[in-house]
Amino acid sequence: MKRCNDVCCVCVGGEMFRSALGKTLGFVGYTIQYGCVAHCAFEYIGEFVACSGPSMEPTITSHDVVFSERLSRHLCRIENGDIVIAKSPFDPHMNICKRVIGLEGDKVCTSGPSDVFKTHQYVPKGHVWLEGDNLRNSTDSRSYGPVPYALIRGRVCLKVRRGTSPDPSHIHFNL
Amino acid sequence: MFRSALGKTLGFVGYTIQYGCVAHCAFEYIGEFVACSGPSMEPTITSHDVVFSERLSRHLCRIENGDIVIAKSPFDPHMNICKRVIGLEGDKVCTSGPSDVFKTHQYVPKGHVWLEGDNLRNSTDSRSYGPVPYALIRGRVCLKLWPLHHVGALNQSPTGRVVRRSD
Numbered sequence: 001m002k003r004c005n006d007v008c009c010v011c012v013g014g015e016m017f018r019s020a021l022g023k024t025l026g027f028v029g030y031t032i033q034y035g036c037v038a039h040c041a042f043e044y045i046g047e048f049v050a051c052s053g054p055s056m057e058p059t060i061t062s063h064d065v066v067f068s069e070r071l072s073r074h075l076c077r078i079e080n081g082d083i084v085i086a087k088s089p090f091d092p093h094m095n096i097c098k099r100v101i102g103l104e105g106d107k108v109c110t111s112g113p114s115d116v117f118k119t120h121q122y123v124p125k126g127h128v129w130l131e132g133d134n135l136r137n138s139t140d141s142r143s144y145g146p147v148p149y150a151l152i153r154g155r156v157c158l159k160v161r162r163g164t165s166p167d168p169s170h171i172h173f174n175l
Numbered sequence: 176m177f178r179s180a181l182g183k184t185l186g187f188v189g190y191t192i193q194y195g196c197v198a199h200c201a202f203e204y205i206g207e208f209v210a211c212s213g214p215s216m217e218p219t220i221t222s223h224d225v226v227f228s229e230r231l232s233r234h235l236c237r238i239e240n241g242d243i244v245i246a247k248s249p250f251d252p253h254m255n256i257c258k259r260v261i262g263l264e265g266d267k268v269c270t271s272g273p274s275d276v277f278k279t280h281q282y283v284p285k286g287h288v289w290l291e292g293d294n295l296r297n298s299t300d301s302r303s304y305g306p307v308p309y310a311l312i313r314g315r316v317c318l319k320l321w322p323l324h325h326v327g328a329l330n331q332s333p334t335g336r337v338v339r340r341s342d
Contacts, residue, residue, distance in 0.1 A: 012244070033196075036193075036197045039196070040196040089287070090287075090306070125251070148311060150231070151308060151310055
């Protein structure tokens, strides 16, 4: 009788383990599935970006949070004047936030406002010319040249200003 | 009946989106199959070869000199290029041809790589368009899958121009 009880205890223990394993695997499976769906939503629809740095003042100040939509980039509808988030050409892990001054084929002015001789450059195919709104305090295409279009991640379309109170009146459309 | 059909359709669409997203993430983070075209990587890779390009090296920044990579073309965001990494950031690369009298060199800037095709006579690469930002690299080619009699790992560079690192 004792042996039967032992065998039954082993059976029940094995079943509990299998059920716990099954639940864990199921949970992991659901997490992977919904993680992938969320990743694709951020990749193809849009993402929230916290900006830092002074190069886009006064349009975007440090610690502002903006929403960057991805559809324009995928459908190649980025236009002059758009503010874009792009991967930095000098650090693949950093992103930069600048305004598009010229698209491929455009003639952009590469000299400063105080220069006597104006110099110009044509933006090569597949590239864009980016400049920050704060010209005095921005490292952009004026120093590192045109940026490949493929580095652009998305177009900033609205700003959610970060403050002490998330007041809806602080949401701005159409930068 | 209409509600039941609508429910089934929505359920089917929901499943398709879910598994489409999982497949997309697998291609994005694990690897993808690439059909190559063009002569710029001969004899290592010929036109119409199919290779497997893994993504982990790119995400973990483990691309090294001598690796063959798939990258987005700097001149066309919809096209991809397949070249060999000759130099990483900070390396000194030779920018003159083998027949030039005066050898010229250039340092690869931070965050960029120097790419060249194995078929030096018939390849448009960093020798014409300069160093390419690392962020444009999509993946590292690790296996050739077609044609079947050449399945396996890829050969070392036949050009001897890959920068050797001391570390």
